[in-house]
Structure formats: structure tokens, C-alpha cells
Amino acid sequence: MSRILYVVAALIVITATTGSALAGDPGDPDATCDGSTYEMVECIAAKTAMWDKRMTIAYQRLLKAGGTKQREPLRVAQRLWIQYRDANCLYYGMGEGTIARIEAGECMRKMTEQRAAELEGKEDRN
Amino acid sequence: MRFSLVTMMLVALALPATAAICHAEDAPKPAADAAPSKDPSNDCDGGTLQIVECIGKLTEEQDKRLNKAYREALKDARPEQRDLLKAAQRLWVQYRDANCEYYHQGEGSISRIEAEQCSFHMTKSRADELDGTDDQAK
Numbered sequence: 001m002s003r004i005l006y007v008v009a010a011l012i013v014i015t016a017t018t019g020s021a022l023a024g025d026p027g028d029p030d031a032t033c034d035g036s037t038y039e040m041v042e043c044i045a046a047k048t049a050m051w052d053k054r055m056t057i058a059y060q061r062l063l064k065a066g067g068t069k070q071r072e073p074l075r076v077a078q079r080l081w082i083q084y085r086d087a088n089c090l091y092y093g094m095g096e097g098t099i100a101r102i103e104a105g106e107c108m109r110k111m112t113e114q115r116a117a118e119l120e121g122k123e124d125r126n
Numbered sequence: 127m128r129f130s131l132v133t134m135m136l137v138a139l140a141l142p143a144t145a146a147i148c149h150a151e152d153a154p155k156p157a158a159d160a161a162p163s164k165d166p167s168n169d170c171d172g173g174t175l176q177i178v179e180c181i182g183k184l185t186e187e188q189d190k191r192l193n194k195a196y197r198e199a200l201k202d203a204r205p206e207q208r209d210l211l212k213a214a215q216r217l218w219v220q221y222r223d224a225n226c227e228y229y230h231q232g233e234g235s236i237s238r239i240e241a242e243q244c245s246f247h248m249t250k251s252r253a254d255e256l257d258g259t260d261d262q263a264k
Contacts, residue, residue: 073228080224084217091203091210114251 037098044105048112055116062119085111167246174235181242188249195257222248 033043093104170180230241254260
């Protein structure tokens with residue numbers, strides 16, 4: 001049980017860091033995240049923060065640009081995406097060993113990057 | 127900075143706990159059929175209806191793959207992971223439906239095809255994730 005709480009706390013920290021995007025670290029998308037577990041988790045979180053910003057911008061633009069018929073479905077989809085992301089990455093976080101913490105971070109980074117790319121791509125087509 | 131400190135404290139707390147059960151990770155499985163990178167749903171041709179049907183068939187195949195991969199993942203999961211995987215999969219289904227409905231509500235008959243492609247891509251990508259054929263390491 002305490003482990004679940006810990007992983008939840010860690011994911012909240014990742015999400016919180018994501019929001020307050022570390023000013024000094026732009027989360028270079030090409031940087032490889034090497035080092036200790038701590039360094040890797042921090043580096044991956046910085047990348048996630050960058051993708052999260054891009055995703056939010058694309059989402060806001062789409063909400064404004066999209067037809068009225070699409071606005072509500074987009075809100076619903078984005079809400080569900082957040083719930084799905086949290087549940088999915090928590091599943092990785094509960095895996096075995098310290099690697100699970102990195103996998104949970106990678107899950108957040110990858111999912112956010114993919115969702116940003118999807119929303120940005122849709123933007124281009126409009 | 128405050129968050130970094132908190133993270134550091136959490137890491138420090140977690141390391142001894144997790145180290146005890148640390149073991150060698152299974153190496154990621156190589157892609158069985160090093161799939162061609164191009165999108166097969168683009169090969170569907172004809173009128174809107176035919177394209178929709180054609181992509182629908184491709185999605186069915188991916189759905190079978192996904193179900194198999196999901197059952198395997200459930201079997202391999204640690205007991206404390208099982209409910210989380212079930213919850214994640216339930217939310218994935220809801221998210222897929224909502225996301226593809228968004229495409230469906232777009233303008234013109236192309237939106238039907240886009241909704242169908244949405245379903246195909248999402249199902250394939252989830253199957254890849256669960257059976258480990260996606261490029262997890264980047």
C-alpha cells in the first residue's frame with residue numbers, strides 16, 4: 001500500500017514539475033537521459049514538461065479553431081486522455097525494481113509527446 | 127527548485143525499498159515482423175464506404191493482437207499491477223472512443239475516414255505497447 005502511495009506521490013511530483021517547467025532546462029528533445037536514477041527521472045521530467053507545454057498550446061488552439069461540433073468531443077477526449085495517461089503510467093510505476101520509476105517517467109514523456117504530435121498535426125490539417 | 131527537493135527526498139525514501147526486490151529486467155522483445163514503416167490504412171482505396179470497410183478490417187486484426195497482448199500482460203503483471211492495468215485498459219477504451227468521435231465530428235465525408243484511421247492507429251499503437259514491439263527505448 002505504501003508503495004502505491006509513493007508512486008502516486010512521485011507521479012504527482014512529475015506532473016507538478018511539468019507544470020512549472022524548469023526555467024534553466026528546456027528539456028532538449030535530443031538529449032539522452034543518462035546518469036543515476038535520480039538524474040534520469042529529472043531529465044525525463046524536463047522533456048515531459050516541454051511536450052506538455054506544446055500539447056497545451058495545440059489543444060487550446062484546436063479548441064478555438066475547431067467547429068462547434070468538435071469542441072465538446074475534444075474536451076471529453078482530452079479529459080479521458082489525462083485519466084488514461086495517469087492510470088497507464090501508474091501501472092508501469094508499480095513494476096519491479098527501481099527501473100519501474102524510470103519507466104513510469106518514460107511513459108509520461110512518451111504519451112505526452114505523442115498526444116502533442118497528434119494535436120499539432122490535426123492543427124495543420126485545419 | 128522546491129519540487130526537485132521533494133523529488134530527491136522521495137527518491138531517497140524509495141531506493142532502499144525498491145532495491146530489495148530489484149532484479150534483472152527482461153530484455154525488450156525484438157519486433158517479430160520488423161514491420162514496414164508505412165501506414166497500411168493508406169492502401170485502402172475506393173469510395174468512402176469501401177475505404178471505411180477496408181480500414182475496419184485492418185482494425186479488427188489489430189484488435190485481436192491487442193486482446194492477446196492484454197491477456198499476456200495481465201498474466202505477467204505483478205499482483206499489485208493487475209488492477210492498475212485493468213483500469214488503464216478500461217480508460218483506454220473510453221479515450222479511444224472519445225478521441226475518434228472527435229475526428230468523426232469533423233467536416234465533410236473525409237471525417238468518417240479519419241475516424242476509422244484514428245481507431246486503427248490507436249488500436250495498433252496500444253497493441254504495440256502491450257506486446258513490447260514499440261520502440262520503448264528512444
